[in-house]
Amino acid sequence: MECKLIKGDSLKFGTYGFEHINLPPERPNYWDTQVKVAKIAQSTSLTTGRFGVTLEIASPCKPFKHKFAGYEEVVYIVSGGPLKIGYKGNTYEAYPGDFLISPMGEEITWEVVKEVTYITCHTPPVDIIIKERQEKYGLKK
Amino acid sequence: MTCIIVREEQAKKLEPSRVTGTPSDKAFISQAIASPVSKHMTGGYIRLKAGYVKDFVSPVDEIDMFIEGSLTYTYEGKTFTAQKGDIVFIQQGTKVHFVTEEGCFAFFVTYPLMQETIEALKKGAQKPHGE
Numbered sequence: 001m002e003c004k005l006i007k008g009d010s011l012k013f014g015t016y017g018f019e020h021i022n023l024p025p026e027r028p029n030y031w032d033t034q035v036k037v038a039k040i041a042q043s044t045s046l047t048t049g050r051f052g053v054t055l056e057i058a059s060p061c062k063p064f065k066h067k068f069a070g071y072e073e074v075v076y077i078v079s080g081g082p083l084k085i086g087y088k089g090n091t092y093e094a095y096p097g098d099f100l101i102s103p104m105g106e107e108i109t110w111e112v113v114k115e116v117t118y119i120t121c122h123t124p125p126v127d128i129i130i131k132e133r134q135e136k137y138g139l140k141k
Numbered sequence: 142m143t144c145i146i147v148r149e150e151q152a153k154k155l156e157p158s159r160v161t162g163t164p165s166d167k168a169f170i171s172q173a174i175a176s177p178v179s180k181h182m183t184g185g186y187i188r189l190k191a192g193y194v195k196d197f198v199s200p201v202d203e204i205d206m207f208i209e210g211s212l213t214y215t216y217e218g219k220t221f222t223a224q225k226g227d228i229v230f231i232q233q234g235t236k237v238h239f240v241t242e243e244g245c246f247a248f249f250v251t252y253p254l255m256q257e258t259i260e261a262l263k264k265g266a267q268k269p270h271g272e
Binding site (some may be wrong): 001002003004005006007008009040041043050051053055072074076078085087088092094095096097098099100101102103106108119121123 | 143217
């Protein structure tokens, strides 16, 4: 059991760095180099489920396709943007305060117009997603 | 299943919380993301009015990010106060005491689905660890 406070100004950001869920075939890709990540929390036990939270700062980028393979993600826009999401012929511009949800297996187009900060809540947690991907593709950390 | 966006204006339509069974006059929430849009997570906003006090065993994993005001948590004898920009993570089954003197406003996401989990608990289908 746990209840913890994460002070907003205490978060330390890194990058996914050559191990992100989109590998392969592109290595490195946008997520590995252009997105700063701070892992906030995750729980993976049988009693508490498989839930993870990260705060991410994404640099501007041109549209590219991204598939939510093997995980479901809720995104909450904290600041900046807009983040443009293309899905089945529609384009949505997400601004601070908006929520996005991308269910497992869905493919979207991702475009960051201006630097955007967002919280991602996903199941399973990022570490589990990466581990499963590494095992699937025979990648070593 | 689909990919959707819920605008801030829509997401902030708050209603009295019924988490404890009866509508609260000091706790208001929205469920911007909920079943059937999500199979796993509930997300929205929560506003607690000044003077809100609650002892609670969290039925879900929960993340809260504070936008306004403050909320003081007591957990296993330790007390901390979350303010604007802070994030609090509560694991399922954790016993927490909440109090807010000035009120607060936050966004939250839970795993698994909040309402379904609460209803399952009422039926005795499952119990959070520690209960």
